Amino acid sequence: MTQSNRLNQGGRIDRSRRLSFTFNGQQYMGFAGDTLASALLANGVDVVNRSFKYSRPRGITAAGPEEPNAIVQLGATEAAQVPNVRATQQALYDGLVARGTNGWPSVQRDVMSWVGKLGGGFMPPGFYYKTFMAPASMWMTYEKFIRKGAGLGRSPSEADPDIYDHFNQHCDVLVIGSGPAGLTAALSAARAGARVILCDEQEEMGGSLLDSRESIDGAPASAWAEQAVAELAGLDNVTLLPRTTANGYHDHNFVTLHERRTEHLADTAAAAGREGEVRARLHRVRAGRVVLASGSHERPLVYANNDVPGNLVAGAVSVYIRRYGVVPGQRLVLSTNNDHAYRAALDWQEAGREVVAVVDSRAKPDGDLAKQARDAGIRVITGSAVMEATGNQRVSGAKVVAIDTERFVVTGKVETLECDTIASSGGYSPVVHLASHTGKRPQWRDDLLGFVPGEVKGMHVAGGAHGVYALGEALADGAGVGAEAARAAGFEEAAAIAVPDVEVRHESPTSALYQVPHEKPPLRAPKQFVDLQNDVTAAAVELATREGFESIEHVKRYTALGFGTDQGKLGNINGMAIAARCLNRSIPDVGTTVFRPNYTPVSFGAIVGRHCRDLFDPERYTALHQWHVENGAEFEDVGQWKRPWYFPRRVNGKRETMHEAVARECLAVRRGVGILDASTLGKIDIQGPDAREFLGRVYTNKWAKLAPGRVRYGLMCKDDGMLMDDGTTSCLGENHFLMTTTTGGAAGVLEWLELWHQTEWPELQVYFGSVTDHWATMTVTGPDARKLMSEVTDIDLDREQFKFMDWKEGKVAGVPARVFRISFTGELAFEINVQANYAMHVWKALFAHGEKYDLTPYGTETMHVLRAEKGLIIAGQDTDGSVTPEDLGMHWAVGYDKPFSWIGQRALTRPDTAREDRKQLVGLKPKDPKVVLEEGAQIVLDPEQKIPMTMMGHVTSSYYSPVLESGFALAVLKGGRNRMGETVYLPMSDGSVHQAEVVSTVFIDPKGERQNV
Amino acid sequence: MFHIFCPYCQEYREEEEFHPSGQAHLVRPADPASVSDDEWGDYLFFRDNPRGIHHEMWVHRLGCRKFFNITRDTTSYEILETYRMGEQPSITAANAEVRREQGVQTADGGWQTVGAQPENSRLNEETPS
Amino acid sequence: MSEAHSEASVGNAATFDTHPGADAGVTPESPLQWSRVQGHVTEEGGAAEQIRVVERPFLGHLVLRGGAITLDEAVRAELGVSLPGKPLGLVLDAEGSRSVQWVSPDEWLVIVPAGEEFELENRLRARLGDAHFAIVNVGGGQTLLELSGEKARELLMKSVVYDVHEHGLPVGKAVGTVFAKTSVVLRRPTEARFELVVRRSFADYCVRWLRDAGREYGLRVESASP
């Protein structure tokens, strides 16, 4: 196919670089500098999609992000699939493959087309709700069919080969949009020395200057734009971001920009010869000031069959002619209510194609452009509008009629003009989307017939974004606003740049016209589309108002107006105007919709950035990680830590199961000696003369008399009396303590201590510091622990010299160490702390000496079994924020008579915390020893009771004990301590019911003799 | 994404460095044993949820680790001031309108102006003598 | 370095020399040991890249807590530099090998060459006497990464939320901030160099992040021998 609509000259494309691309399976040629849309138009491709709901053929309508129809699925390979790309925003590259997003199985002819051919009443608003609601169970079936028919793009089924990232940007002034106002704003701010970021969503900076007919300083506007961009590019304090869409405007001038880095070059960065580079980048910009120079979108007029391919917004016609050298048809009819749109007719005629007529809704358009058109011999029909387009796959004519906009009626006879293109312009809507993201509603301006951005702190609006449309005025506005923004950002000397010279053009005022009246009543007339992407018609909006939806917010939800990726760019104002007319109210009176981020679709890759694959979440390693890996550990995630879970061995050529490994590890500790990497325990250094007093306030038990060299277990509650964390704290010196916390509680406990110190008791002289990472901790435990330790340390290990709950200082394997005689296994145990950089040396030395004792490394699973056999809790597993120390049977760890009202004390004296039927920690022994109860399983007393059964508690920890040769569990049970010996029942989801006996929480060595040897 | 002036670090920092810590100016009863269960319950659980001016405690978790207070408008998310622990807010629901009218507060585009000092990139040129 | 490791209690706090001494034959492992095994870190030197990341392992890291005036006097006497009294200040001694950094109004981070920290702590404690202060040795828990090269700033923009431009982070400034999904202390000791103080357990994550983020510029991670 040839580029039949391509002009021989003109445009900003590079005719020396021919690019081949494929659309809907057909191969075409375009040029470097084309968008996919301009290339399709150049090749005379009329139908690019089927519409969402009615499956009507659709063509390209606009030239920018407001394009509602030409939404394509991009990608030559499965892995490179990208849905929801607007053809108008996608730069053409060699080998580009795209297809229309909607329309299954083909755009040209599809099985859904019957839907569109049926009368307008067939699918009214609310159609899906009304029709497919019953029976409810069928909705899934209907939806599948509808979605497949409608098509919403699809995600790739293979991994994305590209990489993405985030950039944290900070600037004094962020200028959004590089049209005339954006460029002068950036220049004013930049020349004042401000750090400026200028972003623009298009391939090339310059905005409307690139397709302008006007001159600046006597040269084409585009030349001035090039020169301004060049100046900015040369300044160190300016960051230029072309191809970058400002997609979200968040609190306190935080703006997210989405930059396409290689998407304009090829399917993947690698295919573009830029292996390793990022495909798209999300800039997270914190701006001192934001200059919103986002310009405006031209509104199409709403008339019958305004969706047939060949209907375009007027400005897009000029863009395609002047920027891409493409005339999207042969014979043009222009329907307008304003002067500016006349340039489409002038451009068309200058391109050598026929302008059939300009149809102007105004009685006496006498602006300069209108005069110019008349002088050029163009027929201008006044007081009229295009009422209806004819044609099916392409416009074949325009029905023109005189109208009375006040009374909303046609007043004359219909004349049909033969044409293949209808351009329409209903005026301009400032792009208020970004400002609206902040929650500030746009404000209606009657003089502009449009909404302008609401006032946002730190934001300045320039140019078309607040209705300053004339070129000279926009340049001047931007220059002033840029300087104002720079001054507000602290550059007090900032001044507006001298505004270049632009000829002032006389324009006659725009008339208020949104929907063109039809000779038939609205519900009978052919469809008049308001929102092309969501297939919302004027009749649908009218029907919604008749059905009682009075607020535009409700109309929107009922009709889907402005939904999805469209966000109402072309249709919102027209929809509101129609609703206002039907309700006989003003546009601002029916409200305005809130636009939400993102302005245009953003790829998931850019949102994720580098936070994926092995960098999805930090993995924290202990100093012994390498050893664990090399010794075959299976790892468990504990918070962000990677902790050895168990160490399976090969036995008779077979790798142990977890059950086998854990049983072996448990027995090794109970009968010989085992070792655990406990480095992940939180450790907090506490110093100061009031350290002891502070401990007494944050722990439930007493600390006044703990002597240097001694260790104590403590419970920490919140002020509601519920357990929060637990651990041991050692007295290192009279005013110096080392607190340990649970692995998961480390950061939270430190902040908790700071909170109380900083906010409640700042008078206490105490400091806290995290030493979690500083110390590596190894627990050597089991009956042989002393024998092993005696080979590697100079510390006197005599049981009288070094008692249970003592700590000593000395050397272990030649490394200075603090050794703590505390036990989480119930066995004799030594917890060794050494500076982490020396941990591997000590660990390996222990294994060198431990071989003869079969020193067995064990992981968290064995640790859990061993501690549960002893009834030792894990805060956060056996407790859940509703469990008091009393509930745990830890009365002994609560100092009710301490002088200060420590955290939790008051709550523990409430009647509720003294209730006898609170859930209390108990042991459960399954009647069938082979059963390991499910953690979380609910406990009932009567298994025959009808559902809902009375739930008495639940299992908190449950394991198999190789020592007991039975499953066993810890549980919380209402009034549990008074139920010792009772049988309880645990109904499972498969209908089976387990039985268990309520027993003590301590399953092994109830007197604690084994650890005290 | 708030931009929060840390009154200790003396500059604006990104919200990600901070963590909210609930309502500010809660007073723990001096003698908890002497208050009723109801009063204790109020202290523990009952919090204001105003539309408009709210005083909140935040912590500069990844920065200086200090707790401080923020006066924030819950409708606009505007932070009107930040101030150190132990200080009282200069803007309250009672005086906010007056202060706005006086132009004392909520300066255009600056978000936290009371207690806040302008960012100063030359902060570290001097050291104490 | 003192061979003795017995409890040297100055005042009522316990001090502790964590080092075994040179003659003990104990080889320390830096927090990047596992990264090295994984091939993420090479020895110092080698082909020039646009960004160099060099680990300075085993340095002495002490956290000082207390009042600025009290601590300033002691620090000046023992280290010869003033305590940065203004927020976010970072000062270096004449050699550039010892630094004091403002962390919060009552907290400073002191980094000194390997093995100096225990003696320094004892001298500071002796000088501070009965004042209310705290000194915590955290040297095993963190390591220092130096970043240099023309693209170092871009690399940091990908990694930290703080403004790393000259205006935000001039020489002599240091901040605690967000790095990827963890936190670091970010320092600007000289014109040519940024520093990251990273926690030991997060060091591998940080290095993998830097390597990934720096791939498009060319980046080497090296570890300096002490």
Ligand SMILES: [Zn+2]
């Ligand atoms: Zn701070």
